[in-house]
Amino acid sequence: MAAKAAADGGARVILLEQSPTLGGRAPVDETEAQGQPVATWLDTIEADLRARDSVTILTRTCGFGVYDHGYVLADERLSDHTPGDWRPKQRLWRIRAGKIITATGAIERPLSFAGNDVPGVMLASAVRDYVGNHAVSPGDRTVVVTNNDDAYRTALALKAAGLEVPVILDARESASGPLPEAARAAGIRVLIGRGIASVKGGKRVTGVAICAQAGEGAVLEEIACDAVAMSGGWSPVVHLWSHCGGKLLWDTAISAFVPDPACPPITHDGSAMVSAVGAAAGQLSLAAIEAGFAKPAAKKKPPVDPVTIPPVWMMPQGAPLALRSKMWLDYQNDVKVSDVQLAAREGYQSVEHTKRYTTLGMATDQGKLSNINGLAVLADALGQDIPQVGTTTFRPPYTPVTIGALAGEARGEIFQPLRRTPLHAAHEAAGAYFEPVGLWRRPYCFPRDGETHAQAVQREVLNTRSRLGLLDASTLGKIIVKGPDAGRFLDMLYTGVMSTLPVGKCRYGLMCNEQGFLSDDGVVARLDQDTWLCHTTSGGADRIHGWMEDWLQCEWWDWQVYTANVTEQYAQVAVVGPNARKLLEALGGMDVSKDALPFMQWADGTLGGFPVRVYRISFSGELSYEIAVPASHGAAFWAACTAAGQALGAMPYGTEALHVMRAEKGFIMIGDETDGTVIPQDLGLDWAISKKKPDYLGKRGQERTYLASPDRWKLVGFETLDGSVIPDGAYVVANGDNANGQRNTQGRVTSTYHSPTLNQGIAMGLLHHGPSRMGEVVEFNTVTGGTVKARVRDTVFYDKDGAKQNV
Numbered sequence: 001m002a003a004k005a006a007a008d009g010g011a012r013v014i015l016l017e018q019s020p021t022l023g024g025r026a027p028v029d030e031t032e033a034q035g036q037p038v039a040t041w042l043d044t045i046e047a048d049l050r051a052r053d054s055v056t057i058l059t060r061t062c063g064f065g066v067y068d069h070g071y072v073l074a075d076e077r078l079s080d081h082t083p084g085d086w087r088p089k090q091r092l093w094r095i096r097a098g099k100i101i102t103a104t105g106a107i108e109r110p111l112s113f114a115g116n117d118v119p120g121v122m123l124a125s126a127v128r129d130y131v132g133n134h135a136v137s138p139g140d141r142t143v144v145v146t147n148n149d150d151a152y153r154t155a156l157a158l159k160a161a162g163l164e165v166p167v168i169l170d171a172r173e174s175a176s177g178p179l180p181e182a183a184r185a186a187g188i189r190v191l192i193g194r195g196i197a198s199v200k201g202g203k204r205v206t207g208v209a210i211c212a213q214a215g216e217g218a219v220l221e222e223i224a225c226d227a228v229a230m231s232g233g234w235s236p237v238v239h240l241w242s243h244c245g246g247k248l249l250w251d252t253a254i255s256a257f258v259p260d261p262a263c264p265p266i267t268h269d270g271s272a273m274v275s276a277v278g279a280a281a282g283q284l285s286l287a288a289i290e291a292g293f294a295k296p297a298a299k300k301k302p303p304v305d306p307v308t309i310p311p312v313w314m315m316p317q318g319a320p321l322a323l324r325s326k327m328w329l330d331y332q333n334d335v336k337v338s339d340v341q342l343a344a345r346e347g348y349q350s351v352e353h354t355k356r357y358t359t360l361g362m363a364t365d366q367g368k369l370s371n372i373n374g375l376a377v378l379a380d381a382l383g384q385d386i387p388q389v390g391t392t393t394f395r396p397p398y399t400p401v402t403i404g405a406l407a408g409e410a411r412g413e414i415f416q417p418l419r420r421t422p423l424h425a426a427h428e429a430a431g432a433y434f435e436p437v438g439l440w441r442r443p444y445c446f447p448r449d450g451e452t453h454a455q456a457v458q459r460e461v462l463n464t465r466s467r468l469g470l471l472d473a474s475t476l477g478k479i480i481v482k483g484p485d486a487g488r489f490l491d492m493l494y495t496g497v498m499s500t501l502p503v504g505k506c507r508y509g510l511m512c513n514e515q516g517f518l519s520d521d522g523v524v525a526r527l528d529q530d531t532w533l534c535h536t537t538s539g540g541a542d543r544i545h546g547w548m549e550d551w552l553q554c555e556w557w558d559w560q561v562y563t564a565n566v567t568e569q570y571a572q573v574a575v576v577g578p579n580a581r582k583l584l585e586a587l588g589g590m591d592v593s594k595d596a597l598p599f600m601q602w603a604d605g606t607l608g609g610f611p612v613r614v615y616r617i618s619f620s621g622e623l624s625y626e627i628a629v630p631a632s633h634g635a636a637f638w639a640a641c642t643a644a645g646q647a648l649g650a651m652p653y654g655t656e657a658l659h660v661m662r663a664e665k666g667f668i669m670i671g672d673e674t675d676g677t678v679i680p681q682d683l684g685l686d687w688a689i690s691k692k693k694p695d696y697l698g699k700r701g702q703e704r705t706y707l708a709s710p711d712r713w714k715l716v717g718f719e720t721l722d723g724s725v726i727p728d729g730a731y732v733v734a735n736g737d738n739a740n741g742q743r744n745t746q747g748r749v750t751s752t753y754h755s756p757t758l759n760q761g762i763a764m765g766l767l768h769h770g771p772s773r774m775g776e777v778v779e780f781n782t783v784t785g786g787t788v789k790a791r792v793r794d795t796v797f798y799d800k801d802g803a804k805q806n807v
Contacts, residue, residue, distance in 0.1 A: 001289065002101045002277050003055065004045055013055045014095060016063045016074050020081070022046050024105055025125070028132040029153055030286050061093065065396030066243040066265070070097040070273055075401050090405040099273070104237035106256075106279040107368050111145060111232040112337050112377075113315035114217075114326035115199030124151040124231040131157050139227025143208050145169040145196050147312040150284075151231035152179035158229075159186050166223050169194040171213040171312045194220070195315035198323065199228060216318040233309035235372050236280050241265065242394035246274060250387040251282050255311040256372065257391060258282035284309075313376040329377070330370040332363030337377050344381035351389050354378055361392060364400050421474035422571040422634030426642075430652060438539030440475045443654035453656075458756040460653035461660050464577045465622065465757055467649030470641055471574035471658060473626055474634065477522070477541025478567045479548065482531040485559040490524065490532060492556075493548065495680060495689040495696050501526045506600045506617055509534075510680050510688050511544065516701025518674045518683070520544050523617050525602050537670045541567045551697075571634025573641060576624040578804075579648040584625060586644045590614070592625065599806050608640045618805040619658065621665035621798055660753045663762060666717065666795030673715060673750045673764065679707055682766065683715040684795070713747055713766035717797060718790040721777070725761035726752040726788055730780040732767055733787065749780065755797065762797050763790065 003015045015022075023042045026033060033041040049055045061076040074093040079085055108125045110116060122138060124146065130136040141164045144155045155165045156179070167189045170180070175192055184190055197211035197219050205228055210221040235256045238248055247263035250256075259281055264272035278289045284307040314327065314337060327337040339358045348354045360374045361367025367374070371392060379389040410416070419440045427434075432443035433453060447456040463469060481490060487499030494509040501507050503526050511520045520543075522535035536544045545565040552561055575583055584592045590605030592614060597603050602615045610633050618624035629637045642650060662669065668683055679702050680689055690696070701707065720726060732747035747767035755762045767773065770792065779787040799805075 001045075002103045003049060006099075006101065007049065007052055007055050011054070011099070013049075013052075014097070015049065015055065015057045016061045016093075017057070017059045018062045020059055022057070022059070026286065028128055029150075033286060034290060058093070062399055063240060064398040064401055066100060066240045066274060067396070068244060069267055070100060071095070072097055072100060073396070075397075075399075075405050088408060090402060090408065092401075092405050092408070099275070100240070102237075102240045102274060102276045102280050103278045104240060104276075104280040106234035106236045106284060108150075108234055109232035109372055110369055111147070111196075111230045111315050112313060112327040112329060112373055113145075113196040113198070113230075114319070114323040115196075115201075116228075116230065117328045117331055118199045118201050118205050119203060120201070120205030120226060121199060121228040121230060124154040124229040127227070127229040128154045128157050131161050131163075135161075137161070137163055138229075139205070139225065140164060141166055141225040142227040142229050143167055143169065143196075143223060143225045144229045144231075145171075145208075145315075146231040147171045148231060148233050148307075148309045149175070149177050149179045150234070151229065152183045154229045154231075155183050155188050156186060159188060166225060167191055167210075169196060169208075169210060171195050171315065172310055195312075196228070197316065198326070211316050213312070213316050214318070215316050216320060217316050217323050232312060232373065234279065234284055235368075236276070236282050237398075238276070238280065239394045239398045241274055241276050241280070243396055244273065248391065250385075253306060254282060254284060254309045256282065256309070311376065313373055313380065329374045330358075330360050330363060330367070332365065333359040335360045335370065335374070340374055340377045341381045344378055349382055351375060351378060351392055355392050366398075367392065419475075419568075421472055422631045423472045423474065423573075423638045426635055426638050427472065427652070432652075432654065435655060437475060437655065440538055442475060442538070443472065443652070444656050445654040446652050454754075457654070457656045457660065458754075460651060460657035461756040463649065463651045464620065464653055464657065464661065466578065468575070468577040468579040468583060468645055468651070469620075469653040469657070470638070470645065470650055471576060471653055472638070473572040473574045474570070474631075475538035476567070476572060477534075477536030477538065477544060477565070478570060478572075478628075479534045479536065479541065479545050480527075480531065480564045480566055481534055481548070481561060482563075483559075483561040484530055485556075485561050486530050486532055489548075489552070489556065489559055489561045490534070491693055492696055493551070494524070495698070497690045497693055498524055498526075498532060501532070503528055504601055504603070506602055506615060508688060510685060511547075512680065512696070512698025512701070514697060514701060516679050516698040516704070516707055517676055518670070518678055518680050518685075519547075520670055521668070523600075523615070525615065540670065541565055569631055570628045571631050571637065572626055572628045573634075573638060574619075574624060574626045575641065576618070576620050576622050576653075578623060578807075579645075579650075580623045580625055581807075582648055583641065583645050583650065584614075584627075586648075587640060592616075594807065608637070608644070610637045610640070612637075619667060620661040621667075621802070621805050622661075623805055623807050659751070660755065661757075663751050663753050663764060664755055664757055664798040666764065666797065668715070668764075669751060673766075678766070681707075682712055684771070711769070713768050714770035715750070715764060715795060716767050716770035716773070717793045717795040718749070718763040718765055718778075718780075719793055719797075720761040720763075721789045721791060723760040724788060725754050726763045726765075726780050726790060727782055728752055730782065730788075732765070732778045733781050743781070747778070757798055764795050767792065 003013050007013045026038050030038045061074050063074045065073040072095040076091040078091050079087040079089050108123045127138050130138050144151050155168050158165050165188050170192050195213040197209040197217045200207035207224045209219045211217050236258050241259045244265035246265040247260040248257040249260045251258045259276040265274045267273040283289050325338040329335050335358045343354045343357050348357050361371045375389050379386045427443045430446055432446050434441045435444040445453050445456040490498035496509050506523050506525045509524050513519045520536050520540045525533045548563050587608035589607045597616050599616050604613050610629050613628045615626040726749050730749045731745040734744040734746040736744045749763050749765040752763035773792050776792045777789050
């Protein structure tokens with residue numbers, strides 16, 4: 001009904017039905033709906049919905065979580081019922097809804113009486129389902145025990161199936177509605193004010209002992225049976241309503257919590273995001289539900305009689321300890337009525353504390369059967385009303401969801417989807433050898449016929465230093481930070497000051513985590529008065545963007561800052577080397593001279609007809625421009641650069657040549673010089689830390705005694721005495737052995753390469769008291785068991801004054 005009403009209103013509708021067929025309990029429990037036989041009515045309305053392009057019906061699909069801004073997760077069971085057909089077992093649906101209507105029904109509650117866990121004791125609705133849906137007999141003689149009219153349907157269904165119902169035990173003081181009268185007319189014995197004192201049998205039900213509900217369990221009669229159908233009322237399924245903060249009210253008429261229409265879950269603009277209808281809203285009869293969807297009639301229809309369910313939390317109500325200690329509340333975790341009462345006596349007055357003390361409601365059903373009964377027992381033990389005790393927190397998922405459903409798409413080729421830059425095809429055509437960088441695939445080098453990778457890297461370095469190199473820098477993270485508080489935000493995020501950066505200029509920045517350890521670095525450009533573009537490492541863009549949002553959403557939620565990860569919106573090409581300016585001038589379109597575009601500035605314009613943003617920055621120590629173009633222009637711009645650069649000696653170079661050249665200049669690399677235990681001061685980057693601003697993320701961590709100690713390993717450069725390359729991962733050995741019999745260490749290498757420019761091995765590394773040991777010779781261990789000697793020096797091996805990049 002809700003789906004049809006929404007569709008009739010012009011909405012696009014997705015109907016999620018947990019069962020294989022639509023209609024909920026109506027096919028089993030009802031005979032007529034809106035004046036038609038139930039089956040006919042269901043067929044008609046389903047055909048109507050399926051015929052509409054605006055309606056999507058997903059059966060065998062459980063909506064298990066409602067999140068902020070109308071985000072719904074649903075688990076579709078595709079082939080659990082058809083094994084071997086090679087379809088996925090389950091599918092996860094991610095839905096963004098403008099409005100969510102929960103028509104999730106209600107769950108029948110068990111009754112708490114001694115022996116209610118003996119095999120053969122079942123919920124009355126479950127007995128009815130076995131008989132009506134599956135033609136399965138739960139027992140030949142079934143005793144029905146209830147506090148509401150609904151269980152009488154079970155007795156009538158059993159009787160109609162030719163099974164015996166020796167008695168209906170109704171805990172109420174009277175039962176005179178249509179269903180009780182129908183049961184009496186069918187010849188079923190009905191006892192009013194009665195309950196079960198205990199269930200007979202161990203491995204299966206053999207009978208019940210009957211007592212007065214108002215008494216203390218004195219046995220009035222014993223009846224032989226092999227099944228018990230119990231019903232303690234119905235609890236509306238309020239879980240999805242509650243996931244995003246919807247409040248509940250206690251409805252004394254049906255003895256259950258129901259959604260509070262005045263306090264619904266709200267979305268970004270304060271409007272109601274979720275509404276509950278039908279049994280989920282506490283309307284426990286089809287007549288009441290139909291009345292809720294009925295159109296205004298010319299004549300006022302007679303009012304619908306409300307369903308009433310009196311509270312019956314123990315059976316009998318004055319049961320002694322011997323009986324209470326056999327009354328089960330949580331069947332999976334074996335929590336009894338007596339356990340909850342004991343928790344109250346021991347001081348566990350909070351429902352959350354009682355839950356954890358007893359494990360009530362902590363099984364896979366998350367308390368769907370036990371919580372209301374448990375809350376009622378706790379309230380009674382504390383002498384409080386149930387609303388005062390409250391409820392435990394409803395959290396997603398509503399039902400257990402397999403890890404396969406949540407992560408099932410991540411397998412085969414899309415287990416870890418590869419990211420390729422807009423220039424990837426051009427690199428493949430040029431014979432690039434690729435390496436993984438995060439999820440990206442970047443050219444490691446461009447080997448020519450007969451070249452080894454090492455030879456290709458050497459050629460690329462020397463060519464870039466002497467003539468012209470082209471690098472695909474598209475993978476560098478690019479995050480827009482915008483808003484009135486953006487400068488303030490970046491000042492907290494970076495160790496330096498970004499709020500004072502003039503528009504049109506760039507500044508190098510460091511990011512640390514809360515502990516003070518270096519997390520990422522990159523160049524920040526100020527685009528306008530309240531907009532900055534933050535470059536991050538290639539593998540760090542998603543992480544840093546998430547880090548920004550974490551602080552904005554959880555800590556500085558009132559700051560007016562907007563962030564957007566635009567990494568894949570742009571292709572970026574580094575034009576590097578003495579001929580870099582000549583190439584851009586050959587393309588034409590904008591002034592890229594030293595005066596027009598000085599080092600660490602940027603400008604928008606056109607080059608070769610392409611819209612570009614040109615950054616005058618360098619990670620190689622050479623004259624360098626990094627040029628960003630829209631991703632759709634990336635391949636064409638690369639081709640234009642390659643063509644125009646032929647006369648200037650242009651060659652593409654890969655990540656290894658990039659790393660060699662940055663090491664020759666002493667530039668750090670996140671992940672090489674850092675490992676999660678290194679602070680900027682260890683790397684000699686004190687100059688990038690503001691001494692003026694009062695705080696930044698990591699500042700207090702860096703002031704801790706251990707991190708502020710001068711007795712730390714510090715970054716220095718190393719030159720091997722014999723010109724060889726120090727092995728990756730090598731340690732600087734020290735005298736003596738440690739407690740494990742291993743050689744003591746006093747430092748380690750962080751970056752080590754053969755420098756084609758200097759024609760010798762160079763390295764950077766961390767060394768105990770490193771900066772004070774310049775000129776000292778130390779030894780590194782090797783994989784063969786020997787050592788290699790290296791002289792300690794500064795980290796800048798090439799062009800110390802930066803003359804080549806400032807031309």
